[in-house]
Amino acid sequence: MYDLTNPRVVRELLEKYSLAPKKGYGQNFLINRDVPYRIAASAAIGSDAEYSEAPRADGVTALEIGPGVGSMTVCLSELFERVVAVEIDRGLIPLLEDVLAGFENVSVVNADFLKIDLSELLKDTEGPVRVCANLPYYVTTPVIMKILEEAPEGRKIESLTVMIQREVADRLCATESDSEYGAVTASVALHGKAERLFTVAPGNFYPAPKVTSAVVQIKLHENGVLDVYPDASKDKAEREEFVARVKRVIELAFLQRRKTLVNALSGAFAKEKVLSALDDVGLRPDVRGEKISPYNFCRLTDILYK
Ligand code: SAM
Numbered sequence: 001m002y003d004l005t006n007p008r009v010v011r012e013l014l015e016k017y018s019l020a021p022k023k024g025y026g027q028n029f030l031i032n033r034d035v036p037y038r039i040a041a042s043a044a045i046g047s048d049a050e051y052s053e054a055p056r057a058d059g060v061t062a063l064e065i066g067p068g069v070g071s072m073t074v075c076l077s078e079l080f081e082r083v084v085a086v087e088i089d090r091g092l093i094p095l096l097e098d099v100l101a102g103f104e105n106v107s108v109v110n111a112d113f114l115k116i117d118l119s120e121l122l123k124d125t126e127g128p129v130r131v132c133a134n135l136p137y138y139v140t141t142p143v144i145m146k147i148l149e150e151a152p153e154g155r156k157i158e159s160l161t162v163m164i165q166r167e168v169a170d171r172l173c174a175t176e177s178d179s180e181y182g183a184v185t186a187s188v189a190l191h192g193k194a195e196r197l198f199t200v201a202p203g204n205f206y207p208a209p210k211v212t213s214a215v216v217q218i219k220l221h222e223n224g225v226l227d228v229y230p231d232a233s234k235d236k237a238e239r240e241e242f243v244a245r246v247k248r249v250i251e252l253a254f255l256q257r258r259k260t261l262v263n264a265l266s267g268a269f270a271k272e273k274v275l276s277a278l279d280d281v282g283l284r285p286d287v288r289g290e291k292i293s294p295y296n297f298c299r300l301t302d303i304l305y306k
Contacts, residue, residue, distance in 0.1 A: 004069055005031050005032060007031045017095045018091075019092065021207055026138050027068060029069055031204060032204040035163075037075045038215075040075035042161050043079075046217075057079055057081070060080050061080065061081060061122065061128070061129045063083075063131045064085040064086070065086055066086070067096060072134060073096075073103070076106075077100075084109065086111055113146070118151070119155070131157065134213075135162050140162075145187070148192065148218075159192075159218060159219045160220075161217045163213050166213060173194045182257075186254075190225050190294055192220040196216050197216065198214070199212055225243050228295055229298035229299070229302075249297060249304070250289070250297055252264050253292065264288075277300050277303040283296065283300075
């Protein structure tokens with residue numbers, strides 16, 4: 001078995017397969033063995049696993065995006081029933097087959113996660129899914145939004161435990177009273193609750209990135225947007241359309257942060273209509289998007305589209 005977080009072993013493995021870390025794919029490999037275990041264990045127990053050995057999450061499938069040289073994949077294999085890992089870099093596939101030989105519950109798929117059909121990807125697995133990844137920074141938000149929006153019919157995605165850039169983590173976990181609150185915060189909050197678990201310094205990676213990272217766990221709402229806004233339609237298709245509308249309103253509201261909501265929405269809705277909706281919700285006529293909670297974005301959207 002390889003010591004996949006030993007920098008010398010990682011370098012030798014990459015050399016053996018004539019590879020070098022690819023900047024374009026955001027390849028910064030973890031070289032402190034505690035970190036991938038702590039991320040995988042946090043996914044398994046559903047909170048920061050710093051002080052505890054995680055019990056096996058029986059019956060649960062782990063979905064990993066970007067296994068790299070497999071350092072987190074082997075931890076996931078130990079803690080989950082099944083592991084499906086999607087790696088974009090074709091060059092890493094023979095290396096992964098080598099290091100993961102004997103890990104019978106792991107399957108590696110060579111694909112761009114952003115282009116993959118999630119039902120197809122998960123069709124040979126069963127039970128709930130938890131996503132776990134050290135995400136390449138250049139695709140953090142699209143990857144997270146894809147998982148939140150494209151959960152396959154009949155499959156429950158329970159959580160995402162992901163390492164991302166610290167600044168993005170701060171944005172995801174902000175509330176409307178924080179300066180980091182933005183479109184991505186409000187959009188993610190429609191699907192789940194984000195919590196920052198711990199930070200990881202650049203020295204834990206090979207090569208070291210320029211930024212500090214943080215691990216965030218997003219636990220998906222049991223009843224989707226109904227947990228944020230109970231007045232949303234009970235009909236699934238109508239509810240999906242509603243969520244898409246709320247996101248559009250959120251996007252417009254944050255397109256130019258310094259604009260009032262009335263001005264930000266002026267291309268899409270009559271000023272009088274927005275003012276009346278704000279009045280109904282009990283918000284000031286000059287409120288900006290950055291002060292509007294996810295719940296109030298839902299209420300406003302509901303009124304604006306009536
Ligand atoms: N999990 C490994 C670790 O923690 O050491 C590697 C993490 S590295 C930050 C990101 C990984 O994601 C790389 O292996 C990279 O090739 C892969 N990757 C980048 N873009 C991807 C995409 N669109 N779909 C799937 N994998 C991707």
